[in-house]
Amino acid sequence: MKFAHMSDIHLGATTEPRLRELEISTLNRAFQICMDRDVDFIIISGDLFHVNIPDLFIVKEAVKIMKRFVDRGRKIYLVYGSHDYSPNATSIVDILEEAGLIKRVGKPSFSNGKLRPEIIVDERTGAMITGISGRKLSLERDYFRYLDREYFSSLKGYKIFVFHSAIEELKRKGEYYEGIASSDLPNGFDYYAGGHLHRRVEDPRRKIFYPGPLFTGWGIDLENTIKGERRGFFIVEDGRVEFLDLTPFQGIYKEIDATGLSAFELNSKIKNFIENTDVRDKVIVLKVFGVLSRGKTSDVEFSRIREEIMRRGALYLHLNRSQLRSKEFESSTPIGEDIQKIEENIFKEAVSNRKFSESKLINEVVALSRALFNQLKVQKKEGEREADYEKRMEEIALEVLGIKDLLSG
Numbered sequence: 001m002k003f004a005h006m007s008d009i010h011l012g013a014t015t016e017p018r019l020r021e022l023e024i025s026t027l028n029r030a031f032q033i034c035m036d037r038d039v040d041f042i043i044i045s046g047d048l049f050h051v052n053i054p055d056l057f058i059v060k061e062a063v064k065i066m067k068r069f070v071d072r073g074r075k076i077y078l079v080y081g082s083h084d085y086s087p088n089a090t091s092i093v094d095i096l097e098e099a100g101l102i103k104r105v106g107k108p109s110f111s112n113g114k115l116r117p118e119i120i121v122d123e124r125t126g127a128m129i130t131g132i133s134g135r136k137l138s139l140e141r142d143y144f145r146y147l148d149r150e151y152f153s154s155l156k157g158y159k160i161f162v163f164h165s166a167i168e169e170l171k172r173k174g175e176y177y178e179g180i181a182s183s184d185l186p187n188g189f190d191y192y193a194g195g196h197l198h199r200r201v202e203d204p205r206r207k208i209f210y211p212g213p214l215f216t217g218w219g220i221d222l223e224n225t226i227k228g229e230r231r232g233f234f235i236v237e238d239g240r241v242e243f244l245d246l247t248p249f250q251g252i253y254k255e256i257d258a259t260g261l262s263a264f265e266l267n268s269k270i271k272n273f274i275e276n277t278d279v280r281d282k283v284i285v286l287k288v289f290g291v292l293s294r295g296k297t298s299d300v301e302f303s304r305i306r307e308e309i310m311r312r313g314a315l316y317l318h319l320n321r322s323q324l325r326s327k328e329f330e331s332s333t334p335i336g337e338d339i340q341k342i343e344e345n346i347f348k349e350a351v352s353n354r355k356f357s358e359s360k361l362i363n364e365v366v367a368l369s370r371a372l373f374n375q376l377k378v379q380k381k382e383g384e385r386e387a388d389y390e391k392r393m394e395e396i397a398l399e400v401l402g403i404k405d406l407l408s409g
């Protein structure tokens with residue numbers, strides 16, 4: 001028996017044309033290897049797509065690639081990830097399953113109050129495959145609590161458990177995710193196919209394996225790829241696990257400390273970096289941080305910088321400037337125990353940089369900002385027209401600002 005294990009492909013995460021091409025060609029390479037190596041089936045541990053309803057262009061490309069594999073009588077098994085699942089809307093995963101392209105494993109069913117995720121037996125190999133899908137906010141942890149563990153350990157044969165959850169014991173220093181304990185996994189499986197962690201983990205003693213993302217087109221994943229994390233997938237043959245490295249690009253990671261510089265000086269420092277770096281066909285991650293001595297952060301010509309880097313043939317520029325501040329609008333890292341508190345503190349900080357004659361006004365502005373912010377989070381209803389949604393939001397905003405009557409009168 002030979003199978004492939006991929007995860008966290010996040011198709012559609014990037015809209016940059018060149019990155020998108022790479023995303024598709026990397027998926028294609030992975031499936032070509034699976035066909036060349038004649039694997040019996042492929043397991044995807046969640047987050048095949050970046051959102052539950054992705055751009056149809058990427059769906060079409062993915063279907064083309066997966067169909068070639070499936071047309072050979074091979075199967076693709078997967079679970080939902082935290083990204084491609086939605087509690088109240090149909091996911092593209094459901095549509096592809098209805099079309100017979102993929103098979104979702106571990107659909108929940110209950111027996112005597114215990115959870116028995118459905119087991120799929122692969123026809124070619126007889127492998128038994130089940131698992132637990134990912135949920136937003138790690139709600140899947142509750143599912144693990146109710147698992148019928150005895151039932152699973154009584155089953156005879158080669159068993160694979162597919163899941164989309166991080167595991168606490170595998171946490172590295174500085175990683176802040178919530179996960180399950182390795183003891184939450186049911187005993188007696190031959191392979192635990194993990195997803196959700198965006199780095200490769202091989203734990204042969206516990207038989208837990210995370211391939212990490214196949215392709216990484218965004219944020220911190222890009223940064224980690226450039227810093228050396230290899231991207232690819234596993235092929236498992238008779239218990240041997242082999243990592244196939246598909247890392248699709250090279251890159252440059254550059255930090256620039258702006259502390260003590262004026263916005264003007266920072267501009268020329270960045271320009272200097274671009275002029276002395278061969279950025280061609282590379283992903284550039286540029287992190288600019290520190291406190292400017294003069295000028296505002298908006299005086300830093302980031303869009304010009306992006307244009308220049310792309311003009312010189314870079315694949316993509318990922319700009320991290322979340323820790324760049326200026327003296328004129330100095331802000332410390334917002335602190336608070338929960339989201340509400342953090343939001344409040346951010347508004348307070350912003351307001352304290354403005355000069356109000358009455359201190360009472362500050363609290364009112366903070367309260368108003370928060371109320372407006374909360375109301376603007378309201379999402380579009382299913383089936384609601386764009387224009388109706390905009391009108392509804394407008395009315396809500398006017399109401400919060402207390403000027404509804406003023407305008408209508």
Ligand SMILES: [Mn+2]
Pocket residue numbers: 008010047081083196197198
């Ligand atoms: Mn993911």
